[in-house]
Amino acid sequence: AIASSVADITAAGYEGVMFDVEEVEGSSGTMVPAFAKAFAAVKRAGLRVAVTTSHSAPYQCDTPEDAVAFVKAWAADANIDILSPQLYSSGSEGSPEYAETNSCKAAGCTWDLYKGAHAxxxxxxVDAAMNDEVH
Structure with a gap:
């Protein structure tokens, strides 16, 4: 669906698309290729591609293994420019939360999935004042 919207996105003056992926319905076997197709369409239009997710991986997926597969695919996808894990839960935290996504941690959705990412x-x-804590 996004492939048919990239011209409108570009015409509106946007420089990229942020995919906020916290809940995914559908197996990784179905959704990884669908995400890859969407990322490629956005990139072909000359836009930046960014993906944000809850902590280390989406918190709601068909299975914990699907969450792991999504992050592995994103880390390997050369069409993604930025991966932006959310280091917060409520938005009122006083410091970054480095906890891994609890719903899939036992299946392997740890921060190690981000090692070697293309993006x-x-x-x-939560706040720009936390910037020094995450760099």
Whole structure:
């Protein structure tokens, strides 16, 4: 669906698309190729591609293993420019939360999935004052 909207996104003056992926319905076998197709369409339009997710991986997926597969695919996808794990839960934290996503941690959705990622890692934080804590 996003492929048909990239012209409108570009015409509106946007420089990129941020995919906020916290809940995913559908298996990784179905959704990884769908995400990859969307990322490629956005990139082909000359836009930046960014993905943000809850802590280390989406917190709601069909299975914990799907959450792991999504992050592995994103880390390997050369069409993604920025991966932005959310280091907060409520938005009122006084410091970044480095906890891994609890719903899939036992399946392996740890911070190690981000090692070697093609994309820049730019954590989402509550306040710019936390910037020094995450760099």
């Amino acid at each position: 820049a890692i730019a954590p989402s934080i």
